[in-house]
Amino acid sequence: MAEIIVIGAGISGLSIARQLIQSGHAVTILEARDRVGGRIHAITGNFSKPVETGAEFIHGEQPVTLALLKEARIDKNLMKGKFYSIAKDELQRGDVLDDHWKELFSKLNKLEHDVTLTHFLQRYFAGEQYKDLRHRVIQFAEGFDIPDPDRVSSLALREEWKNSDDEHQYHPEGGYSKLIEFLRKGVINNGGPIVLNAPVREVRLKAKIVEILADSDKIHRADKVIVTVPLGVLQRGSIKFSPPLPQHQAAFSAMGFGGVIKFNFEFKEPVWESRNHRHLPDLAFAFSDAEVPTWWSQVPDRTPMLTGWFSGPRTFKPDFTSEGLYQTALSSLQYVLRCNPNAIESSLRHWHVTNWVQDEYAHGAYSYPTLRSNEARKLLAQPVNDRLYFAGEAMYDGASGGTVEAALVSAQEVVQKIGSSLQ
Ligand SMILES: Cc1cc2nc3c(=O)[nH]c(=O)nc-3n(C[C@H](O)[C@H](O)[C@H](O)COP(=O)(O)OP(=O)(O)OC[C@H]3O[C@@H](n4cnc5c(N)ncnc54)[C@H](O)[C@@H]3O)c2cc1C
Structure with missing residues (x-):
C-alpha cells in the first residue's frame, strides 16, 4: 500500500x-x-435554484x-431550443454557412503544417473582402475554445470543430x-x-x-x-x-490557458419571450457581436435565467470590476434583445459575475492547444x-x-x- x-x-x-x-x-x-x-x-445565494459558475x-457523447x-x-437533460445569431443589429436567418465560411473550412481541411489561427487567417484570408470573416472566425474560436488567436493551433481547432456536436448539449x-x-x-x-x-x-x-x-x-x-x-x-x-x-x-x-468571465442573470419573467423588443422564442443560445457575445437559457428548464459568456484574451485585463462587468453585460443584453436600458434591469431579479481569470486558484478557465x-x-x-x-x-x-x-x-x-x- x-x-x-x-x-x-x-x-x-x-x-x-x-x-x-x-x-x-x-x-x-x-x-x-x-x-x-x-x-x-x-x-444559490438569492437565485431561485443553484446556478453553475463554472x-x-x-x-455531446463524452464516454467517461x-x-x-x-x-x-x-x-442528463438534452438542451432543446432555438439557436439565434445577431450581427450588426440584425437577426440572422438560419445557420447556413456562407461562401467565405465554406472556403475557410476547405482551406483548414487542406492544411498540412500547423500554424496559429492568426497566421492561418493572414496566409489565406488577408484581403479586405475577408475582414468580416476574420473577425467572425476569431470570435467563434474565442467563444468555444477561448484561445489567444496568436497562439492557438489551427490543426487542433480543426479537430475540435470537426468533433463538436452542437445539437447534443446536456445538463447533468x-x-x-x-x-x-x-x-x-x-x-x-x-x-x-x-x-x-x-x-x-x-x-x-x-x-x-x-x-x-x-x-x-x-x-x-x-x-x-x-x-x-x-x-x-x-x-x-x-x-x-x-x-x-x-x-x-x-x-x-x-x-x-484561456480566460472566461461568466454571468448568471435571473429575471422575473423570460425577457427574451417579450414582444416589446427583439422576440427570441424558445431561446437556447444567442450568439452575437455584442461585447458579451453569447447568452443561453436553461431550456427545457423554464426558470427565467440567462447565462452570459465573455471569453478569450480580453478577459485578462487586470482592472475589471464586478460592477463594470455587470454594466457591460447589461448593455450587451440590451443590444441582443434590442430594448431600452430599463427593460432588462427592471425585470432582473438577481445577478452574479464570476471572473475566473482573477481567481487565485485557477488564474483562468481552461486550457487550449498551442503549437x-x-x-x-x-x-x-x-x-x-x-x-x-x-x-x-x-x-x-x-x-x-x-x-x-x-x-x-x-x-x-x-x-x-x-x-x-x-x-
Ligand atoms: C467558466 C467555465 C465553464 C466551463 N464549462 C464547461 C462545460 O460546460 N463543460 C465541461 O465539460 N467543462 C467546462 N469547463 C471546464 C471544466 O470545469 C474543467 O475542465 C474541469 O472542472 C477541471 O477539473 P480539474 O480537476 O482538472 O481542475 P480544477 O477543478 O481546477 O481542480 C483543481 C483544484 O486545485 C486546487 N488548487 C489550486 N491551487 C492549489 C494549491 N496551490 N494547493 C492546493 N490546491 C490547489 C483548486 O482550488 C481546485 O480545487 C468550464 C470551466 C470554466 C472555468
Whole structure:
C-alpha cells in the first residue's frame, strides 16, 4: 500500500483519490479552497435554484463523464431550443454557412503544417473582402475554445470543430455539483481525508519520499504526489518544486490557458419571450457581436435565467470590476434583445459575475492547444523520479480538451500509471 497525496480537490483530484482508495492505497487530498469541486461550482445565494459558475454542459457523447454519471445515478437533460445569431443589429436567418465560411473550412481541411489561427487567417484570408470573416472566425474560436488567436493551433481547432456536436448539449440533472458530491463521498466515506484551506506552496522531491508544504506550515510526507491544480496556477509558479524543474516550467508556459468571465442573470419573467423588443422564442443560445457575445437559457428548464459568456484574451485585463462587468453585460443584453436600458434591469431579479481569470486558484478557465502543447504534454505525462505526477484537464491529449471529460480521462490515465509503477 502506498501513501499518496493528491493536490487539488477538483473533479480530477477527487476521481483519482477515489480510484486509488478503491485499490487499497492511503490517499490524502490537499485543497487550497474552503470547498471541493474547483472549476465546478454551483451557488444559490438569492437565485431561485443553484446556478453553475463554472462547468455546466456535457458536450455531446463524452464516454467517461457519461459512465460516471450513470454510476452516480444522475440523469442528463438534452438542451432543446432555438439557436439565434445577431450581427450588426440584425437577426440572422438560419445557420447556413456562407461562401467565405465554406472556403475557410476547405482551406483548414487542406492544411498540412500547423500554424496559429492568426497566421492561418493572414496566409489565406488577408484581403479586405475577408475582414468580416476574420473577425467572425476569431470570435467563434474565442467563444468555444477561448484561445489567444496568436497562439492557438489551427490543426487542433480543426479537430475540435470537426468533433463538436452542437445539437447534443446536456445538463447533468441537478448540475455537475451532484457528481462532485458523489466523488467526495466516495473519498471521505472510505477513509480518504480531504484537507481544505491548505494551499500547497512547495513540493520537495527527496530520495525516498516527497515532502509537501502547505500554508498551514505542516509538512505532509508521501510516497507519491499527484498535482492536479489548474495550468494557470502552474504557469504562475505558485507551487515551487525542489529541486527546480525548469523543463516542466517551460512546458507549462508552452501550453495555452484561456480566460472566461461568466454571468448568471435571473429575471422575473423570460425577457427574451417579450414582444416589446427583439422576440427570441424558445431561446437556447444567442450568439452575437455584442461585447458579451453569447447568452443561453436553461431550456427545457423554464426558470427565467440567462447565462452570459465573455471569453478569450480580453478577459485578462487586470482592472475589471464586478460592477463594470455587470454594466457591460447589461448593455450587451440590451443590444441582443434590442430594448431600452430599463427593460432588462427592471425585470432582473438577481445577478452574479464570476471572473475566473482573477481567481487565485485557477488564474483562468481552461486550457487550449498551442503549437507546442503536444510536445509539452509528452514531457508532463512522464512521472518525475516515479514520485511526482501531473494530472487534470490540461494534461489531457484528445479532442475534448478543456472539459470535465478531459479532467476525468487524465485522472484515469494517472491512476493506471501509478498502478503500473507499484506492480
Ligand atoms: C467558466 C467555465 C465553464 C466551463 N464549462 C464547461 C462545460 O460546460 N463543460 C465541461 O465539460 N467543462 C467546462 N469547463 C471546464 C471544466 O470545469 C474543467 O475542465 C474541469 O472542472 C477541471 O477539473 P480539474 O480537476 O482538472 O481542475 P480544477 O477543478 O481546477 O481542480 C483543481 C483544484 O486545485 C486546487 N488548487 C489550486 N491551487 C492549489 C494549491 N496551490 N494547493 C492546493 N490546491 C490547489 C483548486 O482550488 C481546485 O480545487 C468550464 C470551466 C470554466 C472555468
